[in-house]
Amino acid sequence: MSMSCDLVTQKAVRSIFILITLLLVSLLGDAEAKTPFFKGIKKTVVLDPGHGGHDIGARGPDGGLEKNVTLTLATELAAALRDEYKVVMTRTGDYGLDLAGRTNTANHSEADLFISIHTGGSFLHNAGGIIIFYFRELSDQTLASGSEPLKSFEDSDDQITWDEIQQKHTGSSSILAKSIQSRISGKVKFSRCNVQSAPLLVLRGADMPAVLIETGYLTNPAEEKALKDPEVISRLAAAIRQGVEDFFSKFE
Ligand SMILES: [Zn+2]
Structure with missing residues (x-):
């Protein structure tokens, strides 16, 4: 009786030992598998195609509508980003959205980046070029005219109300704008590609x-023709x- 009991105990101990070994091996294997997974958690990029629905935005002399150009470019950009990033679009079809709704999508998605896409529009037909805007309460023009300096909220514990939260990110937003500018410049033929700050409500x-890119x-x-060319869009x-990518690599 006691012999067989011992045998059962021995068998049980051996089984437990084997189980523990298997568990350890599987845990170690898991840990190895998980390291790159944790490193590679996808960043979230929210893309905001400007206008939509009744709100057509700018209209080109050849009938091109800003709301369509912004959706085409945002869709192409989403496809280009999706292998490495989680991409959320504020709109995926031809319907209107208010500015707060666009910003809320970015905040609710806990986005790492928000890119609003527009085109420029002017009654002057020779006005042209790409402008990448980041938010500042006072625009470059106002600052250049010598009015009071902008209070910096970076690294500050000041109470910031929700509608001015973007001021916490002025520094990184301007780096993002410049990162995109240096990749666009020279590769896409437009008369210029500038970075500017402005108090844009959709970013606030x-x-x-x-950033908000006017493409x-x-x-x-000439630029309307270019913006209708799938090659230029891609x-x-x-x-x-x-x-x-350059922007994220600066913060890793
Ligand atoms: Zn617009």
Whole structure:
């Protein structure tokens, strides 16, 4: 009786030992598998195609509508980003959205980046070029005219109301704008590609680095033609993607 009991105990001990060994091996294997997984948690990029529905935005001399150009470019950019990033679009079809709704999508998605896409529009047909905006309460023009200096909220414990939350990110947003600018410049033929700051409402409440890109003037006949060219759109998307990668690599 006691012999067989011992035998059972021995067998049980051996089984437990084997189980523990298997468990350890599987845990170690898991840990190895998980290291790159944790390193590679996908960043979230929210893309905001400007206008939509009744709100057509700018109209080109050849009938091109800003709301369509922004959706085409955002869709192309989303496809270019999706292998490495989680991409959320504020709109995926031809419908209107208010500015707060666009910013809220970025905040609710806990986005790492927010990119709003527009085209320029002017009654001057020769006005042209790409402008990448980041948010500042006072625009470059106002600052240049010598008014009071902008109070910096970076690294400050001041109470910030939700509608001015973007001021926490002024520094990183300007780095994002410059990262995208340096990838676009030279690769896509537009008359210029500048970075500017402006108090843009759609960026104001965004609690992450954010820019608004005006991808050329739709009211400029040459640029309207370019913005209808799928080749130009895909080059723009590739350049913006590289700018986004450069931006993230600066903070890793
Ligand atoms: Zn617009």
